[in-house]
Amino acid sequence: MNPIQLSIFANRLSGICDEMGAVLRLSALSPNIKDRLDFSCAIFDAEGRLCAQAAHIPVHLGSMAYAMADLVRGRDWRSGDLLVVNDPYLGGTHLPDVTVVSPVLVEEALLGFAVTRAHHANIGAHSPGSMPVSTHLEQEGIVIAPTLLKQQGQWQVSLCRRLAGLDEAGALPVGNARFADFAAQASACEAGARRLAELAGAGGASLAQSFDALNAYGERRSRARIAELPDGVYRFEDWMDDDGQGQQDIRIAVSLTIQGENAALDFAGTDDQVACNINCPLSVAAAAAYYCFRCLMDNDVPACDGLFRPITLSAPEGSLLNARRPAAVAAGNVETSSRVVDVVLGALAQAAPQAIPAASQGTMNNVAMGAAGEQGWDYYETMAGGTGAHAAGPGLSAVHSHMTNTLNTPIESLESHYPLRVRRYAVRRGSGGAGRFAGGAGVVRELEFLGPASFTLLTERRLRAPWGLAGGQPGLAGENRLNNQSLPPKYEGQAKTGDRLLIASPGGGGYGGQE
Numbered sequence: 115m116n117p118i119q120l121s122i123f124a125n126r127l128s129g130i131c132d133e134m135g136a137v138l139r140l141s142a143l144s145p146n147i148k149d150r151l152d153f154s155c156a157i158f159d160a161e162g163r164l165c166a167q168a169a170h171i172p173v174h175l176g177s178m179a180y181a182m183a184d185l186v187r188g189r190d191w192r193s194g195d196l197l198v199v200n201d202p203y204l205g206g207t208h209l210p211d212v213t214v215v216s217p218v219l220v221e222e223a224l225l226g227f228a229v230t231r232a233h234h235a236n237i238g239a240h241s242p243g244s245m246p247v248s249t250h251l252e253q254e255g256i257v258i259a260p261t262l263l264k265q266q267g268q269w270q271v272s273l274c275r276r277l278a279g280l281d282e283a284g285a286l287p288v289g290n291a292r293f294a295d296f297a298a299q300a301s302a303c304e305a306g307a308r309r310l311a312e313l314a315g316a317g318g319a320s321l322a323q324s325f326d327a328l329n330a331y332g333e334r335r336s337r338a339r340i341a342e343l344p345d346g347v348y349r350f351e352d353w354m355d356d357d358g359q360g361q362q363d364i365r366i367a368v369s370l371t372i373q374g375e376n377a378a379l380d381f382a383g384t385d386d387q388v389a390c391n392i393n394c395p396l397s398v399a400a401a402a403a404y405y406c407f408r409c410l411m412d413n414d415v416p417a418c419d420g421l422f423r424p425i426t427l428s429a430p431e432g433s434l435l436n437a438r439r440p441a442a443v444a445a446g447n448v449e450t451s452s453r454v455v456d457v458v459l460g461a462l463a464q465a466a467p468q469a470i471p472a473a474s475q476g477t478m479n480n481v482a483m484g485a486a487g488e489q490g491w492d493y494y495e496t497m498a499g500g501t502g503a504h505a506a507g508p509g510l511s512a513v514h515s516h517m518t519n520t521l522n523t524p525i526e527s528l529e530s531h532y533p534l535r536v537r538r539y540a541v542r543r544g545s546g547g548a549g550r551f552a553g554g555a556g557v558v559r560e561l562e563f564l565g566p567a568s569f570t571l572l573t574e575r576r577l578r579a580p581w582g583l584a585g586g587q588p589g590l591a592g593e594n595r596l597n598n599q600s601l602p603p604k605y606e607g608q609a610k611t612g613d614r615l616l617i618a619s620p621g622g623g624g625y626g627g628q629e
């Protein structure tokens with residue numbers, strides 16, 4: 115393909131992903147998907163290699179790119195099939211992130227896949243929001259092995275009722291709010307499959323060739339950028355605050371080797387997996403590493419499998435970043451992935467000091483809450499914070515950063531859906547680290563409970579602040595408070611009517627010494 119054809123093709127694929135995202139957002143019922151935009155959409159070729167994605171959630175997309183080939187290989191795909199999976203040890207991230215896969219067939223030839231991954235606030239955990247301070251995978255909700263949600267266009271009713279939280283008797287739970295988001299994912303996948311089939315036309319052979327050309331181009335651009343980095347071995351380490359079960363200062367270490375146009379990341383020296391749920395499968399660590407290298411590329415480089423071919427990584431089996439089943443992983447996807455980004459960027463800063471920022475907030479500030487019963491409810495949110503300053507300017511304030519790309523739930527939506535009142539929502543002035551350029555500021559959000567509820571906090575950077583770079587100062591660490599009483603980084607508790615929960619997110623690190 116000539117460059118113009120390749121550019122048009124890449125943009126058409128991205129447009130399909132954008133349309134899938136629009137269908138999913140407009141079809142979903144939960145604020146978690148329709149307001150926070152906690153979902154991702156992508157196109158893969160027949161071998162399960164990433165070919166296009168929308169600008170959605172990096173931890174979703176990187177982990178899918180790492181694991182999709184194993185997920186789709188060797189299956190007898192039929193038109194109208196939909197596969198559903200959330201098993202973290204089979205290509206997932208954590209149980210609330212559910213993946214739906216639609217094959218694209220033209221004249222019975224498999225051409226590729228349309229895929230969505232979305233975060234479900236209720237996936238059957240013992241605590242509201244399905245983000246408990248857990249010690250075992252099964253405590254975190256329903257584990258879905260790769261299973262057909264639809265078989266040749268027919269809903270598999272028994273599975274549908276299980277996903278809806280109902281028993282296996284009766285008809286399809288079409289009116290069930292919990293199931294509605296699964297149906298929205300199915301609609302988005304089917305829309306993407308139709309568009310990709312239209313793009314392929316009658317034969318489909320040229321589509322496979324176009325996929326190959328796109329990935330070859332992405333690989334060339336990636337190799338060229340890595341080759342600009344000086345050869346060498348760059349090491350960095352950082353620590354997780356705690357695991358919620360009494361263990362603190364949990365080490366993540368990386369040794370980054372740049373050799374010509376190749377990069378190798380070795381996470382040897384990282385601590386062993388822990389009792390609580392900050393463990394993660396290797397696919398999540400890969401997603402964080404891929405993201406860091408994607409940030410080094412120009413914006414016009416297509417986000418595809420070829421981009422990651424020059425990058426290899428390894429982590430000791432049984433370590434925090436390559437946990438063994440059935441280790442709990444709910445916070446690994448959100449909190450540990452954020453620290454892996456900090457560690458990889460810290461190593462890259464030694465090779466490309468002008469291109470890498472100081473540490474951003476380094477946490478997603480996970481807040482989950484709700485109540486059981488007939489009028490039960492589930493709410494989940496990640497919160498914005500400050501980003502790190504860099505050689506060209508200050509960090510950004512009150513934004514999501516790195517492995518998350520969601521929004522905060524709007525106050526109007528939150529208060530209309532849940533028995534909560536937002537008492538305070540403001541920029542946390544002065545929380546960014548000082549330096550020649552200051553880090554971005556975090557946010558403060560205070561919620562009042564209008565009824566009794568359970569709540570869970572899975573947060574980081576409460577004990578160790580985001581680091582500065584090139585002489586810049588660290589940002590302020592975050593804070594969690596209930597009725598002005600300090601809470602630890604990982605916490606499960608009960609709230610009474612009138613109680614107030616305050617989350618203050620960290621600021622980003624500063625860059626450069628002050629003059």
